[in-house]
Amino acid sequence: MALPAPQGRRSSTFSRLLRHGFTDPSAAARLLDTPEFSPVRDDSVLLEALGGTADPDLALLGLARLVEAQSPEGQQELLSTLVAAKPLRDRLLGVMGASEALADHLARHPGDWRSLVTYESVDLHPTTPEFEQALAEGIWGERGEGRSRADALRVAYRRSLLGIVARDVCGTTDVAEAAAELADLATATVRAALQISYEEAPGDAAVSRLAVIAMGKCGARELNYVSDVDVIFVAEAKEGVEEAKALQAATRLASRMMRLCSDVTVEGTIWPVDANLRPEGRNGPLVRTLSSHLAYYQRWAKTWEFQALLKARPMAGDLDLGQAYVDAVEPMVWQAAERENFVADVRQMRLRVVENIPADRVERELKLGPGGLRDVEFAVQLLQLVHGRSDPTLRGPGTLDALAALAAGGYVGRQDAAALDTAYRFLRALEHRIQLFRMRRTHLMPEEETDLRRLARSLGLFTEPVDTLRKEWKWHAREVRRLHEKLFYRPLLDAVAHLEPGETRLSAQAAGHRLEALGYVDPAAALRHLEALASGVTRKAAIQRTLLPVLLGWFADSADPDAGLLNFRKVSDALGKTPWYLRLLRDEGAAAENLARVLSAGRLAPDLLLRAPEAVALLGAADGLKPRGRAALEQEVLAAVGRAEGAEAAVAVARGVRRRELFRTAAADVIGAYGTEGRPAEEDHGHAIDAVGFAVSDLNAATLAGALRAAVREQWGDTLPTRFAVIGMGRFGGHELSYGSDADVLFVHEPREGADEHEAAKAAFAIANEMRRLLQLPSSDPPLLIDADLRPEGRSGPLVRTLNSYAAYYRRWSLVWEAQALLRAEPVAGDDDLGRRFIELIDPLRYPAEGLGEDAVREIRRLKARMESERLPRGADPTTHAKLGRGGLSDVEWTVQLLQMRHGWEVPGLRTPRTREALAAAHAADLIGTEDAQILDEAWVLAARVRNAVMLVRGRPGDTFPADGRELAAVGRYLGYEEGHVGEMLDDYRRTTRRARAVVEELFYEG
Incomplete structure (x- = not known):
């Protein structure tokens, strides 16, 4: 038993240990005080070497375990060699300070430390043949004796891995060289595993030729420490053998090889071999013939499969067959960018990168998160696919080599390429060191201080390691994100800006190819717009060259990039000389993105903006897109009308306010749709549609108030002989207007005391006609049509009519449909008191005491059935017509209105002009079940959103999905569907409305 060290010596030892980076000097001192370390206890060289590792405590513990596992002679040899040989000291301690898992391996196989002694030039950069030789010695040589072939392979693999890690942590190889060595070791390992399979099944080997194709990071020779090894299997029958028999044999060989690599035994595991990149993925046969592969790629393959084939290389087995496979698929890879669905597939690939990351991990994801490794790889691969068609120099499989080739060919600026190269190397080094610790597959930055400290020191960050590491990581991630956005677009600007020759030399043809790949249908026109915006040496052009790389990316993410760029040019032409415009886009982060989204989302919002470009300012203000209430709008409109010269000028001003507010509402709607990751929750959809309905209804009410004031002032000044009120009907009264809805109204008046009734009626009629005339004057503003046909x-x-005339009519002549129409009546303009008394007059009619009689119910059903058969436009698809089709707006509204008329007298919550509010009240009163209420609400919201989407996209009203493919895609984007998923959108719509129709049949028609 060792005696405790004297107090003074212990204090001195602790100080030394702390100075050399140990965090637990007590534990370290106890290890050094063991008899095994007595020969080197006071050796400063050893302490300095330990202090230079990623984790001195971990390295010392690993060394203690390794020493303990040796024989007495082995301990002496190890320690003496360690002190005498600096290369071994740095390599062995460096490995154990960075990897707990490899320290475990050394403790289990105590003789493997000797594999790190050799320090010859050939050892610095071994390739596949050297690894094959080392593995063969470990499997079939003396080192493999006493173990199964499979376990011998696992041990030999880890022994070879020790050398790669040692070179990596000591800095004698860089991260790219380490990744290439890992891929070469993987190649040697697969070859060895396949050879073992041949030995175990010589009959299968005799009838088939089997080639293993490396894919992914292994194919590109940029493998991680812990990663699946992606492969594809190709087989051919040997001469005189039936193809089916040969394929069965090859499948058995391939399966055995995969198990040898991925099985877990007492010696651990190597890595999974993943064959899911094969045609049809997991659902397809594991092994195919070459002709079968080619038939699939020619007919069925998606773009991402060709992108994956960028990295294909023959790896193991029959290398001639493997090369034939690579040679055969290579032309298809470089034709992928010409495929019709290339852009849609590319967008889907980008989405798949992010959409499966759990929200709590996004900020820690080195690989898939924003500014991560996949951003670099995706950008490089896409540029390869676009430009590699005509430039063979870009066809290399490795990310960094391809990036260098893109810079050399002028497709990427050299400074940008260098910055991206640096960031990628740093992120890959982070990934390597994180995986190395426990040899586990992970891409997450650790959260514990101990882990972060070890990680930082492993990268050479010894001063304030944790804080320095965080800063470096975030800086590189930001650089990757910035360069990812810039990479595609900066060369486009350099190609058209006609400045001094820069780093990039993109030709017009190459620029066109790139624009096509990003979704621009007319690349020639797009290049003309870019030239007009970015050329010259003015401050305006300089700012545009700063803005456009990011804006072009946002346009490319939309359904119509061409329209986005064209509209941006029009707005810039209109406002380019205005000092605040470009400054707003440059300095207000949200303003530029909001503008890009609005300009590329359809026709309505851009058309509104182009009539009043100064409304761009709304996109940068803190509350710029927040709807204004009816009171504020009416106050502004009436004040403007009061200042105007004449009625027509007054209404023009009121319509100008409406145009601006329509833009505000449409812009908020579009940006809200873009701003939701994936598809928003249904309650968000409902909130959005309610917000649009209220905003459009309020601004139409304010516009009518302005038209009324203008009409009265023009002819009567302040002495109108009658009170006058406008009652909103239909969706107007229900605050459920869409962008293209007419304003359904009733006009009511009441002569003032002492006024002549004939003159009062004449004045009221003149006012109503004048309002309609003023609002229908030709204008570039969106029309507001007054429809009084529900009178x-x-x-x-x-x-x-006068209030008394309405009372007399409703008392004597009113039909049930008129009472139903009055359910959504609400005063919107004019005399407030008269409007309130009109509502008091009609309440008993629309909410009849004791509900509706059976005759009235039958009449409502008859009218609904007649409307379904007569009013649907000829040729319209009843399954997709949002207003009159199956399960659409009309179905839901009539069902809710029947409940209101039958039960409104006893359920106060039903006395509302709003459909969703009444539906919720019916559910609360147990008049409709929870599931049925949800089905009707979902269908109503979806149909209303479709109508709004059509108006936003086409700039004119419509009740059904557009036939034009690009317009249909834009509607899909608004509804939350990515490009290429319009079929899914239509299926979802039909399913939702079909379920709603079933509820309508049950509740409205009672089965």
Whole structure:
């Protein structure tokens, strides 16, 4: 038993240990005080070497375990060699300070430390043949004796891995060379595993030729320490053998080889061999013939499969067959960018990168997160696919080599390529060191201080390691994100800006190819717009060259990039000389992105903006897109009308306010749709549609108030002989207007005391007509059509009635449909008191005491059935017509309105003009079940969103999905579907409305 060290010596030892980076000097001192370490206890060289490792405590513990596992002679040899030979000291301690898992391996196989003694030039950069030789010695040579072939392979693999790690942590290889060595070791390992399979099944080996194709990081010789090894298997029958028999034999060989690599035994595991990149993935046969592969790629393959084939290389087995496979698929890879669905597939690939990351891990993801490794790899691969068609120099499989070739060919600026290269190497080094610790597959930055400290020191960051590491990581991630966005677009600007020759030399043809790949249908026009925006030496052009790389990326993410760029040019032409415009886009982060989204989302919002480009300012203000309430709008409109010269000028001002507010609402709607990751929750959809309905209804009400004030002031000043009110009907009264809805109204008046009734009626009629005339004057502003056809007697009846006349009509002549129409009546303009008394007049009619009689219910059902058969436009698909089709707006509204008329007298919550509010009240009163209420609400919200989407995209109203493919895709984007998924959108719509129709059949028609 060792005696405790004197107090003074212990204090001195602790100080030395702390100075050399140990965090637990007590534990370290106890290890050094053991008899085994007595020969080197006071050796400063050993302490200095331990202090230079990633984790001195871990390295010392690993060394203690290794020493303990030796025989007495082995201990003396190890320690003496360690002190005498600096290369071994640095390599062995460096490995154990960085990898707990490899320290475990050395403790289990105490003789393997000798593999790190050799320090010859050939040892610095071994390739596949050297690894094959080392593995063969470990499997079939003396070192393999006493173990199964499979376990011998696992031990030999780890022994070879020790050398790669030692070179890596000591800095004698860089991260790219280490990744290449890992891929070469993987190649040698697969070859050895395949040879073992041949030995165990010589009959199978005799009838088939089997080639293993390396894919992914292994194929590109940029493998991680812990990663699946992606492969594809190709087989051919040997002469005189049936193909089916040969394929069965090859499948058995391939399966055995995969198990040898991935099985877990007492010697651990190597890595999984993943064959899921094969045609049809997991659902396809494990092994195919070459002709079968080619038939699949020619007919069925998706773009991502060709992108994966960028990295294919023959790896093991029959290398001639493997090379024939690579030679045969290579032309298809370089034609992938010409495929019709290339852009949609590329977007889907980008989405798949991020969409499966759990929210709590996004900020820690080195590989898939924003600014991660995949951003670099995806950008490089896409540029290879686009430009590699005509430039063979870009066809290398490795990321960094391809990036260098892109820079050399002028497709990427050399400074940008160098910055991206540096960032990628740093992130890969981080990934390597994180995986190395426990030899586990992970891409997450650790959270514990101990792990971060070890990680930082392993990268050579010894001063304030944790803080320095975090800063470096975040800086590199930001650089990757910035360069990822810039990589595609900066060369485009250099190609058209006609400045001094820069780093990039992108030709017009190459620029066109790139724009096509990013979704621009007319690349020639896009290049003209870029030239107009970015050329010259003015401050305006300089700012545009700063903005456009990011804006072009946002346009490319939309359904219509061409429209986005064209609209941006139009807005810039209109505002380019305005000092605040470009400054707003440059300095306000959200403003530029918001503008890009709005300009590329359809016709309505851009058309509104181009009529008043100064509304761009709304996109940068803190509350710029927040809807304004009716009171504030009405106050602004009435004040503007009061200042205007004449009625027509007054209404023009009111319509200008409406145009601006429509833009505000449409922009907020579009940006909200883009701003949701994936598909928003249903309650968010409902909130969005309610917000649009209220905003459009409020601004239409304010516009009518302005038109009313203008009409009165023009002819009567302040002495109008009658009170006058406008009652909103239909969706207007229900605050459920869409962008293209007419304003359904009733006009009511009441002569003032002492006024002549004939003159009052004449004045009221003149006011109503003048309002309609003023609002229908030709204008570039969106029309606001007043529809008064819901008045008593319809078009045959008087346009305006007194309150008493309405009372007399409803008392004597009213039909059930008129009572139903009044369910959504609400005052919107004019005399407030008169409007309130009109509502009091109609309440008993629309909410009849004791509900509706059976005759009335039958009449409502008859009218609904007649409407379904007569009003649906000829040729319209009843399964996708949002207003009158199956399960659409009309179905839901009539069902809710029937409940209101039958039960409104006893359920106060039903007395509302709003459909969703009434539906919720019916559910609360147990008049409709929870599931049925949810089905109807979902269908109503979806149909309303479709109508809004059509108006936003086409700039004109529509009740069904557009036939044009690009417009249909834009509607899909608004509804939350990515490009290429419009079929899914239509299926979802039909399914939702089909379920709603079933509820309508049950509740409205009672089965």
